[in-house]
Amino acid sequence: MTDNVMNENNASVADAPAIVARGISKRFKSRLGRSDKSQLAIWFWELDRVTLTLIGILMGLGLIAVAAASPASAARLSTASVTLDPLYFFYRQLRWLAVGVPMMIVISMLPKTQARRLAIAAALFFGLLLMLVPILGETKNGAQRWIGYGLTIQPSEFLKPAFAVATAWILSLKARDPDLPVLAVTFAITCAIGFFLMMQPNLGATIIFFGIWFVLALLAGLSFQIIAVSIVAGIGGLTTAYLFYPVATQRINAWLFGGDQFDQVSFAHNTLTSSGFIGAGPGLGTAKFRLPEAHTDYIFSVIGEEFGLLACAAIAIFYLVFMGRVLLRLQEEKDLFLTLAVSGLAAQIVGQAMINIAVNLQLFPSKGMTLPFISYGGSSMLALCFAAGLLLALSRRNPYLDRSSFDRSWQQ
Numbered sequence: 021m022t023d024n025v026m027n028e029n030n031a032s033v034a035d036a037p038a039i040v041a042r043g044i045s046k047r048f049k050s051r052l053g054r055s056d057k058s059q060l061a062i063w064f065w066e067l068d069r070v071t072l073t074l075i076g077i078l079m080g081l082g083l084i085a086v087a088a089a090s091p092a093s094a095a096r097l098s099t100a101s102v103t104l105d106p107l108y109f110f111y112r113q114l115r116w117l118a119v120g121v122p123m124m125i126v127i128s129m130l131p132k133t134q135a136r137r138l139a140i141a142a143a144l145f146f147g148l149l150l151m152l153v154p155i156l157g158e159t160k161n162g163a164q165r166w167i168g169y170g171l172t173i174q175p176s177e178f179l180k181p182a183f184a185v186a187t188a189w190i191l192s193l194k195a196r197d198p199d200l201p202v203l204a205v206t207f208a209i210t211c212a213i214g215f216f217l218m219m220q221p222n223l224g225a226t227i228i229f230f231g232i233w234f235v236l237a238l239l240a241g242l243s244f245q246i247i248a249v250s251i252v253a254g255i256g257g258l259t260t261a262y263l264f265y266p267v268a269t270q271r272i273n274a275w276l277f278g279g280d281q282f283d284q285v286s287f288a289h290n291t292l293t294s295s296g297f298i299g300a301g302p303g304l305g306t307a308k309f310r311l312p313e314a315h316t317d318y319i320f321s322v323i324g325e326e327f328g329l330l331a332c333a334a335i336a337i338f339y340l341v342f343m344g345r346v347l348l349r350l351q352e353e354k355d356l357f358l359t360l361a362v363s364g365l366a367a368q369i370v371g372q373a374m375i376n377i378a379v380n381l382q383l384f385p386s387k388g389m390t391l392p393f394i395s396y397g398g399s400s401m402l403a404l405c406f407a408a409g410l411l412l413a414l415s416r417r418n419p420y421l422d423r424s425s426f427d428r429s430w431q432q
Contacts, residue, residue, distance in 0.1 A: 063129050066416040068349055072128075074342045075393060075408050079117060081335065082394035084302075086113045089315040089322040089396070092308040109315045109396045116398050120405030127409025128416070132358065135413035139185035139361075142406075146182060147213070149175035154219050163388075165220045166399075174399035176217060176225045181407030183213065184232050184364030185414070191240040192357035203237060203246065214257075223261055223268050224387030228372060230254065235367040236360050271385040284312050289382045292324035292332070299328030315396040317388055320380040332377075335394070339373045342366070349415050358414055365411040369404070 087110040094104035105111070130138065149167055157164040158172055166172040187206050194202045210233040217226045234250060242250075261268040271285075291307040300306075305325040308314045314322050324332045346366040353359050369392045376391045378384035390400045 059129070063416070066418055067128065067412060068345075068415050071342070071345055071349070071415065072412060074338070074345065075124075078338065078342075078393035079121070081338075082391075083110070083113060083117075085319050085323050085394050086110050086315055086396045088302060088305065088326050089308060089319050091303075092305075092311060092322070093313070093315040093396075095309060096312075096314075112398075113396050113401070116401045120402050123402070124405040124409040124412070127406065128412035130413045132414055132416070135410055136185060136189060136357070136361070139182045139410055140189065142178060143182035143186040146175045146179040149173075150179060150213065150216050153216070157220070163220050163222065165222055172399075174403075176220075176222060177399045177403035178406060179213070180225075180228060180232070180368050180403065181365055181410055183210075183229060184236070184368050184407075185361045185410055187233060187236050188357055188360035188364050191236055191360055194240065195356050203240075203242065206233060206237070218261075218265070221265060222388075223265065224375070224389045227375070227387070228368065228389075230257075231371050232364050232368050235371075236364045239360055239363055240356075268385075271387075284318070285379065285382055285386050287311050288318045288321040288380050291318070292321040292380055293329070295325050295328060297329045299324070299326050299331065302326055316390050316400075317376070317386070317395070318380060319395045320377055320391055323394075324380075336373075336377055339370050339392075343370045346411070346415065353417075362411055362415050365407050365414075369407060369411075 087107060090109040091106040094106050094108045098104045127135065127138070153164060153167050153175060156167055158166040158168070160166060165174050165176065167175060187209070190206050191202050193200055210229055213229050214226045217223075217229070234254075237250075238247070262272050263269070287307075287310055291305075291311050294300075294307045295305070303326070305322065307325055308322045311318050311321060320332060320335070323335065343366055346362060350359050350362055353362075372389055373392050375384060375387055376389050376395075379386050379389070390397050392404050393401075
């Protein structure tokens with residue numbers, strides 16, 4: 021009998037982990053199951069978890085890339101009196117993500133109406149800060165783009181996603197009243213933003229804002245005549261920048277006619293292609309030490325050197341998959357505002373990525389633009405988390421809801 025008792029006790033001990041696991045699984049299912057009506061469960065089931073996963077993977081790849089680029093930038097920025105840790109920018113990127121990711125999750129939990137109102141309020145606030153940059157802004161690397169004391173931010177980075185949502189809301193008002201001059205109003209706002217950006221100067225951000233407006237205007241039903249006028253105006257704007265903006269003149273000349281051996285885009289392209297398809301290996305790159313802004317604008321070239329052209333191609337495809345997933349999510353969306361807002365946010369992120377990649381491939385003049393979720397940056401990463409949070413909030417939907425019979429208006 022004693023042996024039987026001991027065997028039963030041993031069996032109970034052996035089964036304990038399985039019992040605990042079943043208990044945890046049961047609690048999880050009951051907590052986030054489809055019968056759970058809590059706000060957390062509703063958020064979990066309405067959220068586009070595929071898009072959230074893609075964003076998380078990009079952030080993870082970004083940490084690896086920043087760790088690879090950090091030694092080069094730390095060595096370049098170290099002085100005789102101050103020596104930066106080789107992983108200085110990697111540790112700081114972890115800090116920015118520790119702030120940005122929770123912010124993204126919290127924003128994604130907002131109801132669509134509150135997310136829209138948050139974006140409009142942010143557009144007004146950061147638009148005001150943008151206008152104050154020429155007066156109170158801090159100059160770095162020859163550009164006056166930052167504002168603040170101690171902790172500085174770049175208002176234009178936060179204004180991008182807020183502008184996309186606010187513009188989508190204004191354009192969607194045309195569905196209520198076709199006589200409203202929404203295209204003229206949004207174009208005038210975009211031109212005003214472009215004016216203040218060029219005072220910094222910041223041609224790259226100006227292109228992004230006009231690109232967002234153009235995509236949203238197309239989706240809102242822009243006429244062929246206005247499309248033609250917009251294209252001509254865009255070409256005229258770039259020509260004006262080339263003629264009267266010395267930095268643009270230099271960079272466009274280097275792109276059209278080829279820069280010298282010390283041109284930063286040439287450095288980036290040479291770094292990108294220096295180690296072939298599979299790369300030199302993590303931490304083994306040497307060309308990155310001659311590369312300016314290896315951890316920000318030209319991190320794509322560092323990825324090419326250490327992880328190979330195949331890794332670069334995979335990242336480019338990843339952004340296209342992200343865009344495709346967002347568009348697939350919108351396939352059955354009937355609300356004009358939601359369609360425009362989510363499309364505008366995705367266009368901002370993917371458009372910026374494509375420009376950054378094109379610059380590193382010498383297919384586009386240098387623009388001083390980061391690679392979304394991968395490049396190092398405080399304002400850039402926090403603003404992108406803000407954009408991702410808005411995108412996730414506005415693309416949430418009930419998986420059991422018949423979209424054809426449920427069409428809300430978000431213009432209230």
